[in-house]
Amino acid sequence: MKIFILAFVSFFISSAFAESILNESAFAQRYVNAVITKTEVVSADIKGRLEIEMTYSGGGTSTAYLDNAYMNYLSDPKELDVIIDSYISALTKNTIDVKANMEKAHIVPVIKDTGYINHITELMSKNKEGEFPFFYEKLNDVLYILYAIDTPSSIKFMPKEDIASLGVEPTELRELSLSNLMNTVESLQIKGDPSTISMLVADGTYEASFLIYDALWSKENFPVKGDIVVYVPSRDIVIVTGSEDVESLETVREIVHNPDNHWPHPVSNIGFIRKADKWVKF
Incomplete structure (x- = not known):
């Protein structure tokens, strides 16, 4: 393995x-x-x-x-x-694509971390354009949920103005975007051994977004030792193991922190544990 x-x-x-x-x-x-x-x-x-x-x-x-x-x-x-x-x-x-796809049905959730938020905020400050330009919600102290319009050529993060123009209340976004994501992704699979080390496989773009799919994260789906732990080094890589599985945790950390692994769309190099139906820093 x-x-x-x-x-x-x-x-x-x-x-x-x-x-x-x-x-x-x-x-x-x-x-x-x-x-x-x-x-x-x-x-x-x-x-x-x-x-x-x-x-x-x-x-x-x-x-x-x-x-x-x-x-x-x-x-x-x-x-x-x-x-x-x-x-x-x-x-x-x-x-062209964003204008053509600016509809409620194309809003999807995207997971980012504090590093991304800080980086974009710094760039906006240098350009004298003010604060972070996109609407977001905190998933925890490290991870954030941004909302985007999914198009054939890009993912465009949405500012509050775009959300308001579609008549969507901020409180509706998480449920709406998750429903859209489920309709967009043709299949969601668990690869590997769910009791030791496994990976979430969807469409190669939105794997990390399924962190907000609460029904997925159960011990029935992932019968690991201890609590469920995930590492999300990239938006398309979600590795799952158990908090009490020392050997598997070591293997996963070697993968995530291997300097030869260049994650094209990085999220975070730390782990998150499932506690009381929430993700917290491991």
């Missing part, structure tokens, strides 16, 4: 190839060169760590945050051009 899961989630890069991997600055510059060449962007400036401010020919501006793009690149460096092209393509698709 230990060898299988390590092989399942590990990414290997040979030492020879690793020497040619772009650092963050070089990756950002590569993106800048490509976005000016391939779009209506007339200027693109690197303003911060993996932060690109773009100006369009029509005078509009936007900011691209390349954290996820760079993590995707580290996971598969040979696909550099494909990854950059996909993120550039999303620039033109996002606006």
